[in-house]
Amino acid sequence: MVALTFPKSSTPGSVPGEGAGRLVNCYWSLDGDRPRLGPVPGLVPFGAVAAGPRGFLLVGSLLYVAVKDALYTVNAAGVATLVGILSGSGPVTMARNNRSPSPDIVIVTEDGPFIATTGGVSDYPDPDVNTPTSVAFLDGYFLFSYGDGTIRASGLNTTELNDQSFTKAESKPDGLIRGITKNGQYIALGPTSTEFYSNAGTQPFPLARAEVSDTGLFGRWAVAGFEDGWDRPWFSVASDRTVCRWDGYTPTRVSTREVERSIASITDPDSLRMCVYGFGGNAVVSLSGPDFTWEYHVTAGRWFERESYGADRWRGERSVNAFNRWLVGDLRSTSIMAVSETARREGPDPLVCTMEAIGPTFPQGARLNDMRVEITTGQGRAEGLDPIETDPVALISWSLDGGGTFGNPVERSLGKQGEFGRTVRVGSLGRARGAGVRVRIEVSDPVPFSLYADDVGRLGMRKG
Template identity: 40%
Template sequence: MTDIVWPNSTSPGARPGEGSGRLINCYAEALESGARASFVRRRVPGLARLIATAFPGCRGFHFYNGDLYVAQSNRLSRINVAAGVYSQVNLGALAGIGRVTFARNNKVPTPDIVCVTENGAFIVNRTTAPTSFTDPDLPQPVTVAFLDGYFVFAIRDGRFFTSGINDITINALDFGKAESHSGGLLNAVAFGEQLMLMGPSSVEFWQNAGNATGTPFSRSSVVARGLASTFAVAGTEYGFSSLIFIGDDNGVYRIDGGYQPTKISNADLDRLITAVADKTLLDVTVAVTEAHAWATVSGPNFSWTYELATGFWHERASYLDDHWRGVCSVQAFGGWVIGDRTTGDIWLLNPDIQTEGTNPLVMKAYSLPSIGFPNRVAIPRADFDIIVGQGKVTGLDPIEVDPVCLISWSDDGGATFGTPLKRSLGRLAKYMTNVVINRAGSAGRYGRVWCFEVSDRIYVGLLGGSMDGILRSK
């Protein structure tokens, strides 16, 4: 018997035959000592529709005092909930279709909320359309953040302006400038007690020094690692503990504190990012479910999700798409709200949901190659260790009541796969269901790669597997 080994972290390789397994819409979670496997591969959290709005796309969120402000295509809306029913109020025009940033100060009794778009800065009002930030001392900003009572506006030329404390007034002399490397500013984020000025070739760390004139912040450190694009960073959201960003070298980095970022991406993801010619198409979205902290790095044709606790990666792709529809996030309404790249849907990330709205959430796991190179191996039988008997008493039949999986295999290193075979995963409480493939042919000299796939709407736990192998000559 030979073990069928499933990966803990996705690694497709640069070409078929180089990889060491893939996880698509599923992730590895460690089991306690004594379990029949060290890890289980579970399906990723699904998307439950919070509300379907009338406006497409998502540009950014801000949540305050029970109100969720949503920037969409040329529009700003407010969503709240009463008696379990979510409703949307159309606040008015917010010109543009690009991503935005929000910030809120501590003014009493009513804080100021500011939004920066590609068309300038705006003051957000709860019941009326946003109004332009008309202070003539503020140049066109790129982003806005809030730290220690001050709004901080990043300016493309490398300057950043600070507001009056808990106010929206701007003094023309209250600015600092990132000058360690040329290239200007792409973003200014408040992370912990630090202001991070992120440019295309460096990140400067500034702290509140209580300066009496000019900006209250002073530079404390510089890292020679730039930001790939303005929105290739996330992690400042309330409820998230680490900053994740895509660097100017096409790697993905993590900062938990201090000044030194840690590279967390592997060579496969680095290649995908490198291939994106327009770096403004890159973004990072963060969320937390069941104490799993996720950071999803997306480009125009890929989405990879990193789990902070384990350091493992998995791929995420929406139905009939090559990347995830989710973009932007905020902790709100007792969970994490996710936007949609194209539709007007607003979602809640939910680990108990196995769909994205009405679309299936297709889980795929590709095993590591089982090889006897250069010999061929006949495989009379293969068994798959899966948590079975998870069908539902009521629901859609058969995809919830009598669920199945699809199993296929490749003998050319994963370049091509045969026709999938359907196997039952067991109705409710059918815990003795066997998932077996008989007469599975002969593996080639490059070994056998198995593909396990489930789209049915039930819990799935993939633990392991084994196969009989009879060695053949070359």
């Protein structure tokens, strides 16, 4: 018997037959010291707004939600209330200050800066704001970034602007496309440089530059990890089209060749979307383009692919930690979706987990038989939806030409409720053609499962 090898990170290759296996909608982690593959969390509807997620901001007990041409508030029960018209359809940046009893709320869209209250949306009241590229908040100040490299600060807990309260990010003449705050600093992001500012208590501009990095930001929306409720480092797609984790002032490349190949296919940097979410002690960075989603499991340091049913990418976009859960916008419906570790669907759609392993090259004509898969069984629910929950199955297919083509899948039961220890096996795979064997396992039925990566599959072989 020989073992099949499943990857720790998805490595599909660029053409059929390349790569070292795939992980789609499932991820590698450890149960104690034992490697396992398990499904990503599903999505459950939280509250209905309108299509086109653009951004979120939690203010007290209300979540402000920007969608195409509108702004809503959503409460902890998921009840949405229309605030007013918010022009535009692209992503937005949002910030609030500490003014009491009602904070100011600022939104920067592709059409300019706005002020929001529960009663409506209006133009920013101070004309000195002009046309910023983003807004962020630090220590009582609204901080605006500009394409010419300017950083402008509001007064303390006010929207008023002093026309002298500004500085220029001048380490490089690249301008600024985004500003974020993290760990008590303002981080000014340009296409070829990043500058870090700390509150120096000076007047009229309160910040002073602390450090500079020659790593820039590839796309305005390709940065995440600054969100409230995220206690890990922040991440970005760097100007060299790699994904970086930022530890203090130091960027470290974490992307693989496959991830970078997807990024390299992007012609419009602003079509990239990055967000974060967590579930059950796991932290995930999600990076989407028009036709792909790669997710980085921060805890394990591994990459996997994510696809929604019938699509090439994940349906989730933008994220916020609110009401003790991670919420994302939904590209397919008018719902805000909650990330749920126990959900095995994305709304009404199945969540198809695909795990592809590679095996050794066998001699031409060798007969491959008795493949066994170490996967949890007996997780069906007698009271569940028949048959996908009462008698769940896995689909198993294989390739004898190194991944060029796969045969029709065979169906194997994962066990009804209580049928623990069931053997999942395929009796014969056929004759080897002198190329590497690949095995694909798909689970779409909405039941929990684990596939143990140290004993995932065993292949028997005999000659003749």
